[in-house]
Amino acid sequence: MSQQTLRYDVVVVGGGSAGVAAAVGAANxxxxxxxxxRNPYFGGAATHASVLTICGLFAQREPLEPVVGGVGRRLLEKLDEIGKYYGPLRNPGSGNVIVPLDAEGTKFALDQLILEAGVDARLHTTVIGCDVERDRIRAIHCFHHGGVFSIEATSFVDASGEADLAFMSGNGVRYGDEEGRVQAGTLVMQFGGVSPDVQLHRHQFTAAVWQAKRQGDTVLTKDRGMVIRLPGSQHVLALFADEAVNGLDSASLTQAEMSARRQAWAYLEAFRQHVPGFKDAYLVATGPSIGVRETRHIDGEYRLTGEEVLNAARFEDAIARGGWPVEVHQPGEPPRYQHIRDRAYYEIPLRSLKARDRTNLWCAGRVIDCDPTAFASARVMGTALATGHAAGVAAALQASYGEAPAAATVREELQRQGAMV
Ligand SMILES: Cc1cc2nc3c(=O)[nH]c(=O)nc-3n(C[C@H](O)[C@H](O)[C@H](O)COP(=O)(O)OP(=O)(O)OC[C@H]3O[C@@H](n4cnc5c(N)ncnc54)[C@H](O)[C@@H]3O)c2cc1C
Incomplete structure (x- = not known):
């Protein structure tokens, strides 16, 4: 076992949208x-579960209104520099605005953001524990194939999606809603061999699922899912294969991965038979991992509520804006939406990123403290970039002053870094 101990001002656990933004914000x-x-690349759900559309960078209302700047905007500029920026796209029906991603372009762009900011990085490294002294995290313990090593830091950001560090450190966490229910997991499918000249209409996929079921299929779950052509490639992205999964439990994940892959092959067959243009389709890829929408949430200093989200709430200690509607997925059902008042944006207070029980722990992305309705909006990657940026700035200020910074100081620094607060 390695005895190596590293020492940093700020350590960020997790390299998804939130984690990368946190690390860049702190290094800035x-x-x-x-x-x-723990993965071989950054991007989290975007690159590891093929969630290839960023939501939440823009409010729903017209004209187009960005609600995320800072590291989020820098990511879009970086994608543009490498010829992989394809957004923004507005769905004329819902008003939702997305930015489609190219997986390899995203991996490369995130590498560049990390390198340019001067952040040290450890890929292939899993955080497995930590030491706590009184109410402070002193060090985290990491596993790589060389063994276990420790990293000390003045402050930490939990951007693990599953609140791993908060949980390991003994900060209060809870799984899902008050009754332990979580949103559905989905295995994203990418199809090739689809005729480039046919229009893809959602109802054709629904009809294909119904027809397959009439012919005796018992595997398919959802009959209404998202289907888009990925810009810059010939591939079609489809989100149908839902599973009720506990993302903290490897037994549940194993069952869900295998069952969802079975679904993917059944969807391929149904679409080949019944959707125009899909006759020669094939599966390019699934996942690689099933997408897990929800597991643990932290107990922070303030719990953002669904009412506040839907009423476009404003806070004095606001450090991020959320512009995506509330979007709830239950296994096998179409998503349910609730819109933010006036299709505007709500604000997220710094207190929702501050762990309640650990003085030097900040949280970002899926982990922040919010109720189930608020979570159903704030979880998206655009908002995760914004909360990540804020958590990184707060952690760096704490490392420099030795105490948790005032919200006004965090806001000032975020503005200096181009964030929208
Ligand atoms: C099927 C599905 C579809 C979705 N659709 C969309 C969409 O269209 N648009 C959108 O914007 N959002 C969408 N979302 C939501 C969005 O993907 C996530 O909420 C978002 O990725 C959250 O970002 P994050 O950085 O908090 O977490 P994640 O992206 O989950 O990143 C967390 C990272 O932490 C790492 N990690 C975890 N534990 C450890 C550990 N112990 N040690 C080291 N590393 C660790 C993980 O490997 C991962 O890279 C979807 C989610 C799913 C599952």
């Missing part, structure tokens, strides 16, 4: 920053 302040990610 001059903090010596390390990001730890």
């Amino acid at each position: 302040l001059g903090a010596k920053t390390l990001i730890v990610e």
